[in-house]
Amino acid sequence: MSAPGVVMVEAAPSAALRPYATRLTAYGEHHGAPVTRSEAAIPGAVLILAFGTPMEVGGRRLTAFAGGLGDRFTVTRTPGPTEGVQVLLTPFGARRLFGVPMRHLTNLVLPAGDVLGPWAADAVERLAATPSWQERLALADRLLVARVRRGPELGPEVPWAWARLLESGGRVRAPELAASLGWSHRHLVARFQDQVGLPPKTAARVIRFGRAVRLLRSGAAPARVAAECGFYDQAHLNREFRVLGDLTPGQIRPRPRGGRAAS
Known part of the structure; x- marks a missing residue:
């Protein structure tokens, strides 16, 4: 582009x-x-x-x-x-x-x-x-x-948990991930901070924001996006967009059909 x-x-x-x-x-x-x-x-x-x-x-x-x-x-x-x-x-x-x-x-x-x-x-x-x-x-x-290839080898557990977060659009909760891995919540957070840099809850916020942007670009209405992505309400959606993107949901314009994103 x-x-x-x-x-x-x-x-x-x-x-x-x-x-x-x-x-x-x-x-x-x-x-x-x-x-x-x-x-x-x-x-x-x-x-x-x-x-x-x-x-x-x-x-x-x-x-x-x-x-x-x-x-x-x-x-x-x-x-x-x-x-x-x-x-x-x-x-x-x-x-x-x-x-x-x-x-x-x-x-x-x-x-x-x-x-x-x-x-x-x-x-x-x-x-x-x-x-x-x-x-x-x-x-x-x-x-x-x-x-x-010269870097440190990593175990499969955190990549698996990360994939679950991506697949769910950030809606899987950290306690569920920890339970699935047989880890304590504290251990999960420590491993995420080492391999991801953010704790699972914060990483989920960033993933959820990205999904909301994609839905808005597909033409979905902000109210629907807030509900589908798990925001509490429209005000919560607006706050997250300001913090994570320095913009409002209304500034995300849908992609023209058959074309590229306008924003």
């Missing part, structure tokens, strides 16, 4: 990368004036391997950077031309790629080199020297697969 001043080419991760990443996007931005955006919370982590003018992210000037999961929106400002590859990671892909407990990255964005060491600078240099969008995406995929 592209917009004025923006070129974006997306690719699905390879089979080897698919358990760890959900999307790869090569992009270039060149606007006539600085552009400020509010980036909504998502149920995943982000890695930006960029070159060009540094962006302002949460008040910091960064070029290549990594961010963990969060429970609030993040303000970004693009003051000049920039390009690179954006990687959307699953929590477990981020845990293996970054090699640190995800609680250390909750609601944080850090220079990629602080998280990934010299690998980040080498990856950016190689991507910058690759002129083709598709070749950049293929190179990023290969580099990520090689790096993530």
Whole structure:
């Protein structure tokens, strides 16, 4: 998807990368004036391997950077031309790629080199020297697969619980997940904070918000979305949209039939 001043080419991760990443996007931005955006919370982590003018992210000037999961929106400002590859990671892909407990990255964005060491600078240099969008995406995929395979092995329990949350749109409660795993609630929270970065209840909020956005884009009315997603009422829906996305449900416009999202 592209917009004025923006070129974006997306690719699905390879089979080897698919358990760890959900999307790869090569992009270039060149606007006539600085552009400020509010980036909504998502149920995943982000890695930006960029070159060009540094962006302002949460008040910091960064070029290549990594961010963990969060429970609030993040303000970004693009003051000049920039390009690179954006990687959307699953929590477990981020845990293996970054090699640190995800609680250390909750609601944080850090220079990629602080998280990934010299690998980040080498990856950016190689991507910058690759002129083709598709070749950049293929190179990023290969580099990520090689790096993530060196990361710590993770057990199946938290990924299973995470999948249950995703499947339910965030409506499965933490005590139910803990009981299914034979764990205490405290142990479940500790494992989530290590491998996801958010406790299960907060992760469910972010997942529920994402489902609500998708339903609104499909044309569902806000009242129906509030009921289907498990919000207490319309006011609760509105509050969550402000905190997690810096917007209101009314600002999410349905996708035109046969076209792309308008918002």
